[in-house]
Amino acid sequence: VSPRRSVAEALTTREAIVARAVEVSSLEGLEGLTIGRLATDLEMSKAGVLGHFGTKQALQLSTLEAALGIFRAEVWDPVAEVDAGLPRLLALTDRWIGYLEDGPFPGGCYVTAVSTEFDGRGGPVRDAVSAAVRTWDAVLAREVRTAIDAGDLPQETDPAAVVFLLGAIAVGTNQAVQLLGDRRAPRLARAAIRTALHAG
Amino acid sequence: VSPRRSVAEALTTREAIVARAVEVSSLEGLEGLTIGRLATDLEMSKAGVLGHFGTKQALQLSTLEAALGIFRAEVWDPVAEVDAGLPRLLALTDRWIGYLEDGPFPGGCYVTAVSTEFDGRGGPVRDAVSAAVRTWDAVLAREVRTAIDAGDLPQETDPAAVVFLLGAIAVGTNQAVQLLGDRRAPRLARAAIRTALHAG
Numbered sequence: 001v002s003p004r005r006s007v008a009e010a011l012t013t014r015e016a017i018v019a020r021a022v023e024v025s026s027l028e029g030l031e032g033l034t035i036g037r038l039a040t041d042l043e044m045s046k047a048g049v050l051g052h053f054g055t056k057q058a059l060q061l062s063t064l065e066a067a068l069g070i071f072r073a074e075v076w077d078p079v080a081e082v083d084a085g086l087p088r089l090l091a092l093t094d095r096w097i098g099y100l101e102d103g104p105f106p107g108g109c110y111v112t113a114v115s116t117e118f119d120g121r122g123g124p125v126r127d128a129v130s131a132a133v134r135t136w137d138a139v140l141a142r143e144v145r146t147a148i149d150a151g152d153l154p155q156e157t158d159p160a161a162v163v164f165l166l167g168a169i170a171v172g173t174n175q176a177v178q179l180l181g182d183r184r185a186p187r188l189a190r191a192a193i194r195t196a197l198h199a200g
Numbered sequence: 201v202s203p204r205r206s207v208a209e210a211l212t213t214r215e216a217i218v219a220r221a222v223e224v225s226s227l228e229g230l231e232g233l234t235i236g237r238l239a240t241d242l243e244m245s246k247a248g249v250l251g252h253f254g255t256k257q258a259l260q261l262s263t264l265e266a267a268l269g270i271f272r273a274e275v276w277d278p279v280a281e282v283d284a285g286l287p288r289l290l291a292l293t294d295r296w297i298g299y300l301e302d303g304p305f306p307g308g309c310y311v312t313a314v315s316t317e318f319d320g321r322g323g324p325v326r327d328a329v330s331a332a333v334r335t336w337d338a339v340l341a342r343e344v345r346t347a348i349d350a351g352d353l354p355q356e357t358d359p360a361a362v363v364f365l366l367g368a369i370a371v372g373t374n375q376a377v378q379l380l381g382d383r384r385a386p387r388l389a390r391a392a393i394r395t396a397l398h399a400g
Contacts, residue, residue: 026320027320027321028320029317032231106320107316107319107320108319108320112316112375113316115316115375115378115379116307116312116313116315116316116317116375116378117229117316117317118379119307119308119375119378119379120226120227120228120306120307120308120378121227126379129379130379130380133375133379133380134380160384160388161388161391161392164372164376164384164385164388164389164392165369165372165388165392167372167375167376168368168369168371168372168373168389168392169365169368169372170372171368171371171372171375172364172365172367172368172369172370172371172372173368175312175315175316175319175333175367175371176364176367178315178316178319178320179315179318179319179326179329179330179333180330180333180334184360184364185364188360188361188364188365189364189368191361192361192364192365192368
């Protein structure tokens with residue numbers, strides 16, 4: 001086995017661990033994610049799993065990063081080429097609701113699941129979750145400002161108010177779908193978003 | 201010690217356990233709530249704690265019930281005498297946002313905290329959380345229908361759409377306050393509620 005091959009194998013194993021960690025933590029939380037569970041699921045030793053990360057916290061941060069990458073690939077990447085402003089806002093919020101309705105994570109919105117787990121704690125994982133939400137809010141605010149400048153939203157629109165409402169509709173949709181199995185929620189969410197964006 | 205006295209003492213101890221269980225589970229979750237932790241906090245034996253409930257699940261259900269009672273006392277009871285319909289909707293949503301801004305639970309909205317913990321699982325605790333959210337939604341829908349009948353909301357208003365949006369604004373406020381420490385969120389939430397209720 002050449003060194004190059006070893007690095008490739010190590011990367012592949014690491015990716016397999018992270019992929020399984022994303023699935024497990026989507027349902028059980030990032031604190032509920034145990035090295036022992038991953039080792040059993042992947043038929044590895046605990047030391048073999050931990051060796052790829054060093055600490056449980058490093059595994060948690062890598063897992064969160066991977067989940068955020070999946071969100072970007074599902075919601076952002078497909079709309080990156082749509083015209084900035086209202087057209088892109090409508091396209092991305094539509095994908096966002098679709099992601100909440102029938103998404104890649106078994107536990108629904110990944111960030112919401114880990115938010116409530118970590119919001120009462122301090123530490124690097126909580127900081128990384130907060131940073132992800134802030135970054136997404138900043139992306140949305142930029143699109144809202146572009147829509148205002150283009151005349152697609154009223155000049156007096158407060159971008160912070162629109163971003164707050166879009167985020168609220170998303171977390172509300174997630175709770176309705178995940179907890180209540182409410183199948184009307186995505187339709188109500190899309191209608192509420194169009195009202196919020198004056199795009200009824 | 202008379203039997204009457206024993207019952208009273210047992211009730212008081214049970215209430216003390218539940219009160220502590222509400223605090224701990226608000227931050228750590230209802231699954232994270234352990235008999236050992238409660239026993240340590242209350243300087244009791246594990247058997248002494250468990251004896252009041254029989255099973256951990258019974259303790260979880262009693263804890264949830266107590267938390268729901270606190271929500272009712274904070275949000276519903278103070279507005280029960282306000283005129284039904286729009287006046288009561290505005291009063292109770294105002295108290296609801298106040299509860300999320302600076303409420304009795306260290307981990308923010310209790311139901312949201314336990315929702316994300318249990319929404320990927322089955323069982324009696326999850327059923328009880330769902331039932332609590334459905335009951336609250338039904339309370340809100342009744343007020344919306346009263347407001348429509350009184351002419352305070354347009355006749356064509358869909359109560360389900362208004363209830364969805366009010367719930368979304370609440371969970372969005374909770375996430376903004378708890379995860380981001382966003383102090384503007386309650387103001388944005390109150391404005392969004394007034395827009396949703398055509399009460400700007």
